[in-house]
Amino acid sequence: MNLIVAVDEQWGIGKEGDLLCRISGDMKRFRIITSGNVLVLGRKTLESFPNKKPLPNREHIVLTKNPKYSAEGVILCHSLEELPLALERFEGKEVFVAGGESIYQQLLPFCEKAYVTKIYATFPADTSFPNLDLLPEWELIEEEAHEENGIKFSFVLYHKKK
Ligand SMILES: NC(=O)c1ccc[n+]([C@@H]2O[C@H](COP(=O)([O-])OP(=O)(O)OC[C@H]3O[C@@H](n4cnc5c(N)ncnc54)[C@H](OP(=O)(O)O)[C@@H]3O)[C@@H](O)[C@H]2O)c1
Numbered sequence: 001m002n003l004i005v006a007v008d009e010q011w012g013i014g015k016e017g018d019l020l021c022r023i024s025g026d027m028k029r030f031r032i033i034t035s036g037n038v039l040v041l042g043r044k045t046l047e048s049f050p051n052k053k054p055l056p057n058r059e060h061i062v063l064t065k066n067p068k069y070s071a072e073g074v075i076l077c078h079s080l081e082e083l084p085l086a087l088e089r090f091e092g093k094e095v096f097v098a099g100g101e102s103i104y105q106q107l108l109p110f111c112e113k114a115y116v117t118k119i120y121a122t123f124p125a126d127t128s129f130p131n132l133d134l135l136p137e138w139e140l141i142e143e144e145a146h147e148e149n150g151i152k153f154s155f156v157l158y159h160k161k162k
Helices: 024-034 043-048 080-088 101-110
Strands: 002-007 012-015 038-042 059-063 075-077 095-097 113-119 138-148 151-160
Touching (some): 002 101, 024 138, 038 043, 043 059, 095 101
Parallel strands (some): 002 113, 038 059, 059 075
Antiparallel strands (some): 113 151
């Protein structure tokens, strides 16, 4: 299982149910990496998508504890324990943990690779991601610098040490 996330300089990821900023190059990379694969996300992150709908050309497994919750075009999971069973049907596809904060926190221990977009700016944020540079089990493998409309950012790949 891998994860994909965009963080600011403080490892903030969101504010009031939305992203901190939108960088089209980052959105494009997210689409390329995750298309044809499986996203695992929290109910709040699903509801942050355009029209609260799943993204095209990807399978979505959405975590919610609410047994009455329903959403079109996604598979619902009511606990982490249900997740392995839900993933069984997608054998052969890559699985990406796609947020938000609560889901990253719970699934980080099960992830092997982290595709992190580091945005070199600081935004007011109410949700964050663990700083992988401070976690000894994670190592930075590659980093690619970009700039768009004056915002500097890098695509950074981390691996969990074996
Ligand atoms: N920068 C990025 O790359 C990025 C990516 C994704 C999201 N975000 C941001 O992150 C923020 C949302 O994060 P969040 O932590 O508030 O919400 P979230 O993780 O998206 O969703 C939280 C919800 O997931 C469900 N849930 C969590 N753990 C569960 C478990 N073990 N079993 C069953 N259901 C579980 C619960 O749904 P119920 O309440 O329905 O029970 C919980 O309220 C937004 O601002 C979003 O834009 C940023």
